[in-house]
Amino acid sequence: MSSVMISVHGLSRHFGDLVAVDDVSFEAQAGAIFGLLGPNGAGKSTTINCISGLLKPTSGRIAVAGHDVRRDATAAKQSLGVVPQELAIYEDLPAIENLRFWGRAYGLSGAELDARVDDVLGTIGLGDRARELPKKFSGGMKRRLNFGCGIVHAPPVMLLDEPTVGVDPQSRERLFDLVRAERDRGTCVLYTTHYMEEAEKLCDSLAIIDHGKMVAAGSMDELRAQLGARDVLQLNGEFPGAAADRAVSALAERIGEGLEVISSSESELTLTLNGASQMLPAIFEALASAGAVVNETSLRSPNLETLFLLLTGKELRE
Amino acid sequence: MAFFFSAMKKDLARWRQDALSLLLWLAIPLLIGGLIMSFTSGGDGPKPRGLLLIDDRDDTFLSRFMAGAYSQGVLGELLTVENVEAEEGAMRIEAGEASGYLVIPEGFQDALLDNRPVTLELKTNPSQTILPGIITDVTEVLLDAGFYAEQLLGDEIRKIRETGENNLVNDAFVASISVSIQNKIESAAPLLFPPVIEVTVAEPPAEEGPGVPFAVYFIPGIVLMTLIFVANGLAVDYWKEREQGTLRRLASSPKHLIGVVAGKTAAATVVLTVMGFIVLALGFLYQGVPLSRMPSALAWIALSGIAMFAWLGFIQMLMSSLSAAELITNITLMPLMMIGGSFFPLAILPGWLAEVGRRTPNGFMVDRLTSEIVAQGSWAIDPVSWLILALLALSGMVLSAWRLRAGFARG
Numbered sequence: 001m002s003s004v005m006i007s008v009h010g011l012s013r014h015f016g017d018l019v020a021v022d023d024v025s026f027e028a029q030a031g032a033i034f035g036l037l038g039p040n041g042a043g044k045s046t047t048i049n050c051i052s053g054l055l056k057p058t059s060g061r062i063a064v065a066g067h068d069v070r071r072d073a074t075a076a077k078q079s080l081g082v083v084p085q086e087l088a089i090y091e092d093l094p095a096i097e098n099l100r101f102w103g104r105a106y107g108l109s110g111a112e113l114d115a116r117v118d119d120v121l122g123t124i125g126l127g128d129r130a131r132e133l134p135k136k137f138s139g140g141m142k143r144r145l146n147f148g149c150g151i152v153h154a155p156p157v158m159l160l161d162e163p164t165v166g167v168d169p170q171s172r173e174r175l176f177d178l179v180r181a182e183r184d185r186g187t188c189v190l191y192t193t194h195y196m197e198e199a200e201k202l203c204d205s206l207a208i209i210d211h212g213k214m215v216a217a218g219s220m221d222e223l224r225a226q227l228g229a230r231d232v233l234q235l236n237g238e239f240p241g242a243a244a245d246r247a248v249s250a251l252a253e254r255i256g257e258g259l260e261v262i263s264s265s266e267s268e269l270t271l272t273l274n275g276a277s278q279m280l281p282a283i284f285e286a287l288a289s290a291g292a293v294v295n296e297t298s299l300r301s302p303n304l305e306t307l308f309l310l311l312t313g314k315e316l317r318e
Numbered sequence: 319m320a321f322f323f324s325a326m327k328k329d330l331a332r333w334r335q336d337a338l339s340l341l342l343w344l345a346i347p348l349l350i351g352g353l354i355m356s357f358t359s360g361g362d363g364p365k366p367r368g369l370l371l372i373d374d375r376d377d378t379f380l381s382r383f384m385a386g387a388y389s390q391g392v393l394g395e396l397l398t399v400e401n402v403e404a405e406e407g408a409m410r411i412e413a414g415e416a417s418g419y420l421v422i423p424e425g426f427q428d429a430l431l432d433n434r435p436v437t438l439e440l441k442t443n444p445s446q447t448i449l450p451g452i453i454t455d456v457t458e459v460l461l462d463a464g465f466y467a468e469q470l471l472g473d474e475i476r477k478i479r480e481t482g483e484n485n486l487v488n489d490a491f492v493a494s495i496s497v498s499i500q501n502k503i504e505s506a507a508p509l510l511f512p513p514v515i516e517v518t519v520a521e522p523p524a525e526e527g528p529g530v531p532f533a534v535y536f537i538p539g540i541v542l543m544t545l546i547f548v549a550n551g552l553a554v555d556y557w558k559e560r561e562q563g564t565l566r567r568l569a570s571s572p573k574h575l576i577g578v579v580a581g582k583t584a585a586a587t588v589v590l591t592v593m594g595f596i597v598l599a600l601g602f603l604y605q606g607v608p609l610s611r612m613p614s615a616l617a618w619i620a621l622s623g624i625a626m627f628a629w630l631g632f633i634q635m636l637m638s639s640l641s642a643a644e645l646i647t648n649i650t651l652m653p654l655m656m657i658g659g660s661f662f663p664l665a666i667l668p669g670w671l672a673e674v675g676r677r678t679p680n681g682f683m684v685d686r687l688t689s690e691i692v693a694q695g696s697w698a699i700d701p702v703s704w705l706i707l708a709l710l711a712l713s714g715m716v717l718s719a720w721r722l723r724a725g726f727a728r729g
Contacts, residue, residue: 052570054728077572088563092335093328104324105571133335149567 003030005079005157005188006051011060013046020046022212023060028190028205030156033183035199035206036192037304043212044192045085048161051190052082065156078106081155081187085162087146091135095126095145098134099152106153116152124148124178140171147178151187158182158189164198176202196304208308215311223307231276232262232306233283235269236296244269247290254282263313272310321573325581330588333552343547344593347660348600351540354661355533368417368449370399371407378427379479384460385422393456396449411441417449418442420457430464431476470506474498535663537601538687542680543660544597545590545623550647552586553630556718557640560729569727576719578727583627583715590623591616607691614696615687621707622683628714629679635721659684679710 006028013021021043028034036044049055051062053069053076062069065079089098099117108116121127124144134142143163150158160179164172179202183189193199199206200220207217216223239247244264252259255273262270269292273279276299287294300306308314333340372385389399397417402410404421411419421439429436440457442450468475474495481487559565568578595616602609633650634643655661657674658681664672665688675681686699686707 049728054566054570074572077570080570082567082570084563084567086563088567090328090332090564091562092332097328097331101324101328102567102571104321105568105573107572109320 004028005030005065006034006190007061007063008047008051009061011047011050011062012058013043013050013055014058019212021050021057024207024209024212024214025060026207026214026217028157028188030188031183031186032204033179033189033191033202035203036190036209037194037196037199037203037206037308038192038209039194042194042209044194044209045161046212047209048159048190048192052080052159053077078153079155079157081150081153081158083147083150083158083160083163085165087142089134089142089146089149091142092133094131095134095137096121096130098145099148102149103152106155108153116154120148120152123151123181125174139166140168140174143167143171143175144178147175151182156187158187160189160191162192162194164193164195196308200304206304208304208311210308210312216307223304224302226307230258230260230272230274230302230306232300232302232309233271233273233276233280234298234300235271235287235294236267236298237269238293238295239264239266239269240291241266243291247287247292250286250290251283254286255279262309270309272306321577322581322584325578326584326588329555329582329585333555333585333589339551340548340589340593343551344544344596347540347543347547348597350661351536351543355536367395368397368446368453369415370397370453371402371410371416371419372399373402373404373407373419373421375404375424376422376426380427380430380464381422384426384464385420387460388453388456393452396452408441411443414443414445416443417446418453420453427479430468431472431479433468433472470502471499474502531605534601534605534607534692535665535688537598537605537607537691538684539658539660539663540601541594541597541619541687542622542658542684543655544593545619545626545683546651546655546660546680548590548593549586549623549626550630550651552589553627553634553647554640554644555582556631556635556722556726557643560726561640563729565722565727566729569722575722575727576715579628579631579715579719579722582631583624583718586627587620587624590627591620594619594623611691611693611696614699615690618683618687618690618699618704618707621704621711622687625679625683625707625711625714628711628718632714632717632721635718635726654678654680657681659688664688683707 004027006026008027009025011021011024012019024043024047026034036047038044046055050057050060051064051069053073056070064076067076067079069076090101093101096117099120100113103113103116118127121130124147126141126145126148129137129141134145137145147163150160158179164175167175176198179189179191183204191199191203203220205217205219206223208215208223216226218226244266247269248261248264251271258274260272262272264270271283276283280297280299284294370388372388374381374385385399385401387393388397400416402419407419407421410416419441423436423438426436426438428434438457438461440454442454444450477495481491556565559568565578569575595612598612598615598619601607602612630647634647637643637646657667657671658678659667659672659675660680664675664681664685667675676685682703686703690696690698
């Protein structure tokens with residue numbers, strides 16, 4: 001159950017002077033959901049486009065189901081099921097004909113095609129609307145059909161590029177169920193998102209990417225271990241240069257090695273430390289004595305968001 | 319191969335959903351072509367006929383001759399002459415039932431022969447313009463002719479009248495009158511013949527062929543106009559597919575993008591051929607063109623459709639947006655249709671303009687289709703033209719596939 005289905009080594013992609021993806025490497029296994037987490041513009045879609053063969057990498061090597069995507073492109077593409085971020089279905093073609101067309105695009109025909117189309121229609125819950133035009137469907141139904149078109153040929157590898165952008169919560173849950181079902185079937189799923197909650201909820205392992213660089217990778221447990229039990233404390237207020245330095249020195253003296261400053265400015269100070277909730281009175285006292293004014297306090301438990309903050313010094317949604 | 323048919327079937331099914339556009343693309347050229355045909359050729363429908371009511375109160379040889387003159391030759395195609403009594407004639411012209419009402423008064427013949435004044439009364443229908451004008455002009459010409467005839471042959475005519483009244487007509491009289499008339503005509507002949515104006519009848523262009531109605535020359539232009547509208551409308555589908563993300567999805571599938579181009583082109587060819595067939599069949603049936611020329615003309619139309627769709631698709635894919643693509647092709651196609659024989663047959667354009675028109679892609683197609691339709695037999699287009707058109711179609715398809723691969727498909 002641990003065969004590597006997607007292998008990316010030293011992937012870089014430049015657009016002129018812009019380095020969209022910079023030396024990214026990871027592996028995704030069969031029967032698991034691998035997440036690519038990062039803010040908008042981090043390089044997730046470029047990575048996916050290189051894997052799906054839409055873009056040629058500037059350098060690096062990519063293999064899908066053991067097939068090099070450049071030298072053995074047809075076999076690599078045959079192993080892929082792509083579910084793009086935007087809908088990519090024919091709204092003026094009945095749902096069943098959409099599935100048939102995409103099935104044929106991946107080489108299915110005859111009884112095998114019929115069986116797969118019936119199966120997928122049941123899976124995505126559109127069996128009773130199969131002959132209707134998608135332009136009459138709700139947004140959630142169109143999303144499900146979009147997903148169905150990507151799995152109709154039962155691919156061993158799936159690429160889902162932010163499939164829940166603009167999707168209502170109910171449809172999102174339905175989509176998660178479909179993704180998990182594919183994972184349980186043994187499919188390797190590469191799932192990109194900028195929603196931390198989604199990645200935590202869905203992914204078995206993931207890579208965090210920012211400005212084209214991979215800043216962390218591993219299973220969810222491994223990534224949580226990187227955080228330890230440290231909380232993230234974000235303080236907003238007035239921290240004039242000298243006052244902030246004095247406050248941080250005072251805090252470090254009082255708290256010791258567990259304290260780490262993630263970012264600081266004249267209006268914001270972000271710290272990470274163990275057991276922050278117990279330390280709040282001491283922190284406020286130290287800051288007040290240093291001349292800083294705290295207007296707002298935010299305390300967060302360890303999660304991917306805080307890991308991203310820890311690694312990049314900024315919020316995931318920035 | 320299965321994917322090719324699948325892609326073709328998919329596009330045909332999608333385009334069928336937009337049947338209204340297809341009908342409009344068909345109707346507009348038919349409408350434009352029909353209007354231009356009727357403006358330029360006057361149409362081939364029945365000519366208008368007028369009714370001339372004549373109240374011949376003289377009832378003599380000359381009055382009957384004059385009344386009969388209105389129904390002779392070309393006038394006979396325009397006018398129906400009906401003899402009426404005074405009351406009926408006045409009533410019907412008042413009711414607007416006739417184009418004109420002519421009263422030939424009693425004593426008309428005597429007055430004409432005696433060179434005395436005489437008044438004819440002509441009432442015309444004010445609600446009509448052309449036919450009453452013709453009647454007026456013809457009446458004036460007839461009276462002028464009567465005056466000159468009296469000047470030239472007055473003596474002979476008077477002798478005929480007197481001899482007839484006295485019932486003295488015999489063979490000798492007829493012979494002497496004939497000789498007298500013959501002599502007068504011969505003496506006038508140097509003044510009448512040869513005519514001062516020499517008319518030279520131009521030979522029709524060799525390509526027109528014998529016995530082909532002029533309106534037939536409009537058919538190829540209307541067919542090509544239909545092909546251009548339909549091909550341009552269908553070629554927009556590349557942009558539509560790009561905007562709905564399906565082209566991008568296809569680009570990540572294992573199928574080669576030439577299969578996408580081939581499938582879409584095949585679907586477009588089916589639509590274009592059906593459209594071309596409808597226009598061609600209407601033209602053939604209306605103008606009586608032998609249906610034996612249909613297969614070869616249809617084959618040319620199908621290949622023209624492929625070339626047009628492929629090139630318009632390629633050109634549209636070069637543009638930066640869907641609206642730019644539509645704008646560029648629309649403003650390019652209009653002048654091409656103007657000089658390429660779609661609005662006016664190449665045969666009636668000035669020579670240099672027709673030559674330019676024949677060198678445009680659509681003009682080339684119109685020109686060869688014209689020769690196919692008006693030729694004596696079918697399959698009249700030369701093999702080189704077929705080869706040129708096939709290369710045009712193939713190059714358009716290859717360039718479309720190249721453009722898809724070169725980045726258009728992935729957006």
